Amino acid sequence: MLPRTARYARCNGAVTRGPSSARSSRSRRSAPAPLRGRRPPVLNRVVDNHPVEYDAGSMTSSDALSTTLSALADPTRRHILARLASGDATVKELAAPYEMSLAAVSKHLKVLEGAGLITRSREAQRRPCHLEAEPLRALSDWLDEYRRFWERSFESLGDYVKTLQHPPRGGSPGRRTKPRPGGSR
Template identity: 75%
Template sequence: MPDLLSTTLSALADPTRRGILARLATGDATVTELAEPYAMSLAAVSKHLRVLESAGLISRGREAQWRPCHLEGAPLKAVSDWLDDYRRFWDRSLDQLADYLKTMPRDEPT
């Protein structure tokens, strides 16, 4: 059984799924609404939604005939937390580079 971080990253690897999540960040939407910007069938969009739902990135409600999709933030928070270690690494590395560059002699214009 894959870990949650791997499942989330795998779901995020596809640009269509990232686009769907970006749309859902603005509010809930139906499958039809989510499919509008893409040149693909509703069945293809539904497959993407199943991947996102399996990763816990979206949930689907039930309001009569309307089944809105809703963004779930917890898996994205887990990715952000995991990336924080690397963000701190790059911040330290860039700070060290800046300190090093300050010690380098500057060429005087002739």
């Protein structure tokens, strides 16, 4: 059996010294073997993975906000909400514009229902979905904080740009102006 370093070198395509008959055809190639489509060996790999604790029983407003944002992350779910804004609809009616199965649309609806964005009711044989606005209101309130920040920032930027475009008249204090030719001062 080969020593450990020789086995390692052989597995990774490195050229070992020895009789020429023992060399493989790899040793005659111009580029070293480890660079041909294989990743170089990783000798020291550090994985830093911290566990995330989640307690579903103590849902705070930020957790509800995260759930709402997660549900709105998918464009199909956003389109479904836009459709429900115009009125209640069944799964079949919601699935009509998409090239997906009723089961796939139903999965999207379960995500929206889990986030509290829709509710389902029962009317005889129908189970229409209804848009719930409260989570969207909470999201809008959260976004308003940032909207106010950016509006103030843009107003300050606008004021600064105006001062650059129209400098104050009269020059700086203490600066004398030359008399105009032919005129008296």
